[in-house]
Amino acid sequence: MVAFHCIQALRFPSRTHVSFPIGDYNRDSVIMKKQRGHLVFASADKKSDKELYLQSKVETLLDSIKWDEKGLAVGIAQNIDTGAILMQGFVNSDALATTISSQKATFYSRSRSALWTKGETSKNFINVHDIFLDCDRDSIIYLGKPDGPTCHTGSETCYYTSALDFLENKQVEGTKLASTTLYSLENTITQRNAKLALPQTGKPSWTKRLLLDHDLLCSKIREEADELCRTLEENEDNTRTVSEMGDVLYHAMVLMAVKGVKLEEVLEVLRKRFFQSGIEEKRSRSRGQAN
């Protein structure tokens, strides 16, 4: 059960947009006190009205979930930057209250009949930034940032078994996660980069040529950026914009592979720049230009 601390942390940080603002909260304590017909808070300072209001909002939220006959709903943890589905578990009312309180993705372990905060053993917590409910109110997304690999096997996510690969009897190098397009492309480029030193017969692929020839790579990035701009300047068809943006992304991702930079790092920077500061376009550039 959640320890009932002073609920001071229920105050919202004024400049936080994405990070989850709810602090220590205990559902049972509230229910217990409600049953006595009144609500008493640990600290009865000036903010108690606001805190009382927030407490009741959390109550309302928990009561709005369509818990199944076992008091559970499906809980899915998703990486806020990459969109990767990290793991799926089940959530009961206490688990959701604890997640709201601790901002760490917490589930109900059906095998152990106990709350389980992902990371309590491994320290690879999932830091929850927002929680989404589905239209039926029986499925919950914890949108968060993992501290490290989520799976107990050490894999980044728990979904590393492809039915397609199994059915095709395909041998896959390393772990193939359930990756969406951008990360499949990143993975392809990274693998190509890792094999640069291996002997090869036949004509090298375009990616390999770019990885080996940095002058070519940079000239292509500049050229593709120029072509993207020209789709606007010369009022070209939208399909040209789509295609040129694809070219910009691909070539820039080859450069990232050369530098050993991951897309997730870029997205984390964008998130902090645009959302976590609470000021939408706080700084679009880090070199000091006014935005």
Add this chain to the structure above:
Amino acid sequence: MVAFHCIQALRFPSRTHVSFPIGDYNRDSVIMKKQRGHLVFASADKKSDKELYLQSKVETLLDSIKWDEKGLAVGIAQNIDTGAILMQGFVNSDALATTISSQKATFYSRSRSALWTKGETSKNFINVHDIFLDCDRDSIIYLGKPDGPTCHTGSETCYYTSALDFLENKQVEGTKLASTTLYSLENTITQRNAKLALPQTGKPSWTKRLLLDHDLLCSKIREEADELCRTLEENEDNTRTVSEMGDVLYHAMVLMAVKGVKLEEVLEVLRKRFFQSGIEEKRSRSRGQAN
């Protein structure tokens, strides 16, 4: 139940990488025939050995799932391009077999006690490209491309209720989906673009200035692409590459908003270019340059 057609479609298309290759398949038919001690297929042509092998692989896959006491596992449909979690339902053995067979995300409706293919009424199917199992084998991702909005409400996904917004009592314009960083940024820019004509007091944001001044926007895109290249050419620190790539992405996304182009379209093009052709770098450019 699935109709048992000739299993000819079980052959793998030779050049398809991402699209799911399994054709008509019926588990019950196989089981039934197995119980008679032998397997008979509708067409006993040259491929029957291969087909028999594939059929048994599908069997093995279905048998490897840790179905719960009701014969169900959790099924999550995810957009292969954007990573958006579209919906979550439950899957039984027939539903998974049908998804493998039809390549349309199929679930088991607990309320109707029947198979349910998403889109069978709305025609907004989810075209499944791969299926992933989690480490416990009791949770399944259908990685696919939706034909249209997934939610019965007309929303792109079923997850449009933010607990954070509810607790903060925040009024949100339009639908706010459970978006990851890139799509939150796209949404922010798109909203800013939609409000360009509204009167504004105070200094315009950087995004608004870019949206209004296309010369400025294009000069920034070229400048940021150049700066990204210089992090490689001048061997700058990786944090510079991360930051400059963020700048390239953001400014290019402003251009996309001006042109009315969505990131999902770009990713779809990249997917088809790099994965669906079966040739990794078939064409990195659409203007005819050899790759």
